[in-house]
Amino acid sequence: MPKSLNNDAAGVLPAIAGKVVKWQKVSGRNDLPWQRKRDPYHVWLSEIMLQQTQVATVRDYFVRFLKRFPDVAALAAAPMDEVLGLWSGLGYYSRARNLHRCAAQVMELHGGSFPPTAQLLQTLPGIGPSTAAAIAALCFGERVAILDGNVRRVLTRVLGFDGDLSLVANERELWRLATELLPRRDLIQAMPRYTQGLMDLGATVCKGNATCELCPLETLCVARRLGQQQRYPVKTRKVKRSAQSIWLLWAQALDGSIWLSKRPSPGVWGGLYCFALFEDRAALQAALPADYQAALLDAPALTHVLTHKDLYLHPVQVLLPKSVRPSSEGAWFAAPEWPALGLPAPVRKLLTQVSGFPVRDGASR
Ligand code: SF4
Secondary structure, X not given: OOOOOOHHHHHHHHHHHHHHHHHHHHHOOOOOHHHOOOOHHHHHHHHHHHOOOOHHHHHHHHHHHHHHOOOHHHHHHOOHHHHHHHHXXXXXXXXXXXXXXXXXXXXXXXXXXXXXXXXXXXXXOOOOHHHHHHHHHHHHXXXXXXXXXXXXXXXXXXXXXXXXXXXXXXXXXHHHHHHHOXXXXXXXXXXXXXXXXXXXXXXXXXXXXXXXXXXXXXXXXXXXXXXXXXXXXXXXXXXXXXXXXXEEEEEEEOOOOEEEEEOOOOOOXXXXXXXXXXXXXXXXXXXXXXXXXXXXXXXXXXXXXXXXXXXXXXXXXXXXXXXXXXXXXXXXXXXXXXXXXXXXXXXXHHHHHHHOOOOOXXXXX
């Protein structure tokens, strides 16, 4: 028995899969838009969107994406700007860039069909081991374990697994145990429901504040028995947060157009259209011809939270004739053009304030 596995857990391993499968059938989520067909394109799209994002937000985005890109061929053929435009507001834009690259590789290397094993799926851009396993288990019934953040929480609690997951050896051990918990080979047809069940448990029952009385694993769960749900998962190394102040030149022309330039990738908001950015106000001011420097107007500052960083944003407004270019790269964009552009959430929010330009629900980054 591994050191990090609570002694009490050893006997419960075989019973877990059956309970999860039974529970999922009755109490799990079975009506999500990407569950209607077990189409790998749909499942892949939803899995990527669901990373760091709630189901309630993803629903609308998923439907919009499918309407515009009904299959992987349509997505691969679309311009990247259009993909980023549709993604706008979902945040973590590297996911959208990888989505596009992945679609292109599925077309070029796999004849337009997602490969049917987790091992091959992992070779595609933006698909990590847990996402690959989820697609393979849900669509192809492969007997492979998933281990995303939600599932990690469920399993460490049920098993009383107190190994520090900052250490690779412990993470590997938890994967091994997750594999041991999978439905037996003679019950392999239960793989999709078991996989979905674990995801549903983590998302709806075994949350930060666990509602153990609704959980099918309550009688088996070590953390529940010890009253130590909050102890798991154990991860000592925390991500270090940083902070950055940025000045945004919010330049508007007399006809209402806005000056936007495409951000370099990689980097904050890479590939998205944004106001010109500056490290301080003096640099922003110096970018304008002298005639306009006195006309700058400071808008209220806002804080924008990224995964590892807090951004303190200082928008500065100015009205300019279209003959003035506020930065070397960029162009004037009229209001009807904005919805199709990939815009960072704070820029979208600022534009909404002046024009009623729509911000999508749930937009956070
Ligand atoms: Fe999580 Fe409670 Fe279920 Fe244990 S019993 S898996 S802590 S919800």
